[in-house]
Amino acid sequence: METLALPSFFYCLIAFSSTLLQFCIAADTISPGQSISGSQTLVSSDQVFELGFFSSGNNKNWYLGIWYKKTPGVLVWIANQNSPVTDPSGVFTISNNGTLVLLNQSNHTIWYSNPSRPAQIPVAQLLDSGNLVLIDNTTSTSESYLWKSYDYPVNTWLPGMTIGKDMSNSLNRFLTSCKDSDIASPGDSTYKFDYKGLPQIFIKRGTMKIFRTGPWNGVRFSGLPMPINQFFFPILASPNDMVGYKYEPKNKLVLTRITLSESGILQRFVLREGSTKWTTMDAVPNEMCDNYGQCGANSVCRSYKESTCECLEGFNPKSPEEWKLLNSSSGCVRRTPLECQWKDGFMKLEWVKLPDLLEFWLNKSMSTKECEAECLKNCSCTAYANSDINGGGNGCLIWFGNLIDIRGYNQENPGQDLYIRLAASELRSIRESNMKESPVVILMASVICGMLTLGFVFWCITWKITSRRLGLPREKED
Template sequence: MRGLKNLLPLLFLFACFCSEVFIALDTITINEPMRDSATIVSASQNFKLAFFSPVNTSDRYVGIILNIPAQSVVWVANRDDPITDSAGMLTISEDGNAVILNGQKNVLWSSNVANSVANSSAQLLDTGNLVLRDNSNGRILWESFQTPTDTLVRTMKIGVISKNNMIRLTSWRSPSDPSVGNFSFGVDPLQIPEFFIWNHSKPYWRSGPWNGNVFIGIPEMSSAYQNRFDLVTDPNGSEYFTHSFINDLALLYYVLNSSGVLAEKVSYYRDGHSKVAWTSLKSECDVYGKCGPFGSCNPQHSPICICLQGFEPKNKEEWDKGNWTGGCSRKALLQCDRNISARQEGKPDGFLKLANIKIPDFAHLMELLRSATEQDCGNQCLNNCSCIAYAYSTGIGCMYWSSSLIDIQQFSFNGADLHIRVAHTELGFRKNMKAVIASTVVLGLLFLAMSAFCLRKWLTRHRGNKQNAELPLFEEWEASKKESILSDKPEQSKLEELPLYSYETLAIATDTFHLKNKLGTGGFGPVFKGILLSGQKIAVKRLSNSSNQGIKEFMNEVELISKLQHRNLVRLLGCCVEREEKMLIYEYMPNKSLDAYLFDLQKRYLLYWNRRKLIIEGIGRGLLYLHRDSRLKIIHRDLKPSNILLDEELNPKISDFGLARLFGGNQDQANTNRVVGTYGYMAPEYAMKGKFSEKSDVYSFGVLLLEIVSGKKNTSSHDDENDLSLIGYAWKLWNENEAAKLVDPALSDPRVEMEILRYVHVGLLCVQESANDRPNVSNVLSMLNSEIAELPPPKLPAYTARLGSSEGEGSQQSGHSVNDVSLTIIQGR
């Protein structure tokens, strides 16, 4: 008891010391400055205040940074005055301001509070807000949220705070220069609330007005996006938005980049993974006023700009050249204008309705009525000569325009209805056009029906004489559908609706398939990068005449992947069957395929362990979707690094479904007499006997997992004495208790060694020789995430020796799916 009493003073001193350390973690005082080598961390450890250097520069800045591996800078103090040495310091000056000093003790930045007090300190809050506080009463004297840079985080205000205080984001000048750039983001105080991006002082993008729930000019803001923003107004003139989205697992924030694009980003606290969930500029049509006054922009059309009905280009020559900024002018005078110019009444004007559009800018908003109905809006507009258009939106009410209509965009969903006032003659023209269109459609259908009937009769008559002739592409397509390898019941495997691209469109997008746009070559043929007229980037997979894969694989991929939707599967945008061409159009993956990073001596260092974990788990989730979670049960049969594509955030997407097979609901295994795939990734029962199942995909996944962990190719030799494949080398090291030698030197971090070895263990379980011994994908993911804590010992894998030189080298050089072997399946008695 006496000893315990002696310890009490020590415990008290230790508690005081810990308290001081805790304060020092997130607080700066005049006696405890932050030097260049130090870091201030918020209590929740979600944000840190530190010195940093942007890419490609040695200049030093003080910034608030997301304290996760993504390391996004959300605020910069001395953005226009960098420190050129490493002796900088953030401290509290004698007058109580927060200041940044360089090595010569010159003040480069100050909080510049006029009514500062000497007894103050700076604290980094859990929200990411750096505040200067009066220690005597706790009053906040200054905060970084009042002077943001390019990032909007939760609880930050954006808009008009007071008569002389407007808070806006301002972009960096470039990714390596955080000084004030050309673009700013905020709320226009002279209009009903909506977000704008300005290029200098000119509008560059706008969100459309706020209806109390969403911005109606952003079609993606469906119910899932509700309540991410709150509008605050008060009688003193304040009108600002705060971002209120809360998720304990992730931080959602908005960044205005140096190119003027606002991006919604999500960073996950658990693993530091970040992704871009939405961007303001998805096409040229999102640029403010792309089509000029009275022009409408549609990114799905070519050209993207058209004049509104009743209007024509002001300058036809410029318009035809693609310069649409001059806009359009009215063809026929409105009634009020006719009365003035011709002194005659004439027939009354009417309204043309444009559905699902982004309503025009409110630069010329005439009046706003919240209590009226949509019919009241129309009547009031018609009785007012200065009203040229109106719209009605729940939560806003009636909106009127009195001058040019600018920044109109056609949406495919979630748009508003705009009613444009036109002369009576234009209304009649529209009715006549409807009749003409209806008649044309009927006559066209009759012509097509007669043509099809005559063509069928002709084909029937000549079929017996041309049995050996090569099928035209259309007939080959139909024949492939009848012989579809996707199902034993061809009638159940119909081509779903998929956009068809013309050859000309793809030729323009790829610069006539120029070599400079070639991304690579697979077993299917070459793949080209393309940019559509709308600005959308695409990847075009073109079937070559010399390809080992043909129309069956083409149709297989078209019919199968068009039914699949998963974040870890590449998205098929459409196809082209024209001029004897067969092409598939995919979403463009800017970081190409996994092998381009994994086996590159420099790029492999970008794949740190957490990133590789995410790639492995992403591939596993995609495979689980194919095997269990989609309405189809699909065996991929060609899983390998070159078929794993990486998006801009290095997230994996499984691609190339040309060799995939569809299973029936109760089917677990199938045989084939045509073995297709890539050497080194095929399970032994498939390569030798043509048997494939979920477990053959698991084998390929295991090989891929070992390659990702080791950074080595399975098809290369990895042991000078025994000439072992990667699997054999991993098995040898495992039995010698030296599995750590397998790990890529780029992952040298003792803190994650045990976790990496667990992944090696799971990889060896996946490549066991017997399919029955291998876990399914669901169990694999549970093992990787330690949901299954105890792992069974792995048994002897297949292919422990190196593949034959011809096989190994062939696969290594090309990476194509070139194996195509015919087998006679012998059934056991």
């Protein structure tokens, strides 16, 4: 059979088309002279993330973003959120000195990166983590990134992304919600680190506090007991000048992301292998006691009790009428004023999220006993706790004024111990009351035990009588 000979340029065309197709499908980098426009995209090497242009839904504004390739509607990052391209003819490219640039139809720059230094051989790469990075091919390590999208999060927190502040350059990484009506428009809610004293994280809607993790106590945030799950583990990142928080995946076959909604809900989603449907794993705030200051000042919120809000021992509701109507926002006030100096003492409150750091003092080197003495020296001190729970507890954290946003946990989900300052007379009253209650409790326990015993004996007698009447076989006696 005769073989048909094809002209040599057909082989070249086939080879070129194959190379071009491979670039269009699998390319995860661009270099100077290359660009992305229209429907062209970059795809991470593991085919999980994709970068390209998308419309916000009205087909008038276009943005450069990153999304999951399997679920394109789930965006994780937007470059030009505040500077849209008004038609689909935008161009994403890289300059010779290594600046990422987004141009509009008039070739005007509407967004650009701010690399830390010029690059000899600049390359932009979409990593398997969903992080768009600018590297110098002469030194392409994670420590040498000239710029990265992880430093500029929008509403999504991905594994390996640090939420927090780099003190060396004042770069602050935090989440900002997007409006439900338009994913490309910034919302009013934020998830952001607070750096006063000990690090803690807040969800805020505008300036109003919605949720608080509690301060970091050396092991975890006191209001976020260490989670036990199969998907991720959290890390407090504090190398050198960096203070932040991140999480890493345990199972790379399961994708996970955290998103801040427009209403201020922080939700964790998971996508299992082979699925295209994201499921919600958890969310905060999720229950009444997650809400900031739910029970008012000088109170504790316990979601596992029938009476969710309780005044601290030695305190009474400021407005009993409102508390009867289940409105505890007015909080609680002292029954007995502090006597000051060494005449006061402390009541231990176990397993709680520590109060907000509104008026406080911190010394990380003090012992617990020294901290107690320091609090008693100041008539304005109202409570103290260890700043670090490692090694049995050390460091000194002192509060002044009202105690806000305390949450209580049970033993199965422990928080941290807090020592509330009370007048000596108040402490004596509490102890005497407890001593009076103890005999009553013991008596009630003896009565209940006796009743159960008598009930059991009565049941045994009744069973034997019934067995004999019915002719049932009896147990042999020794």
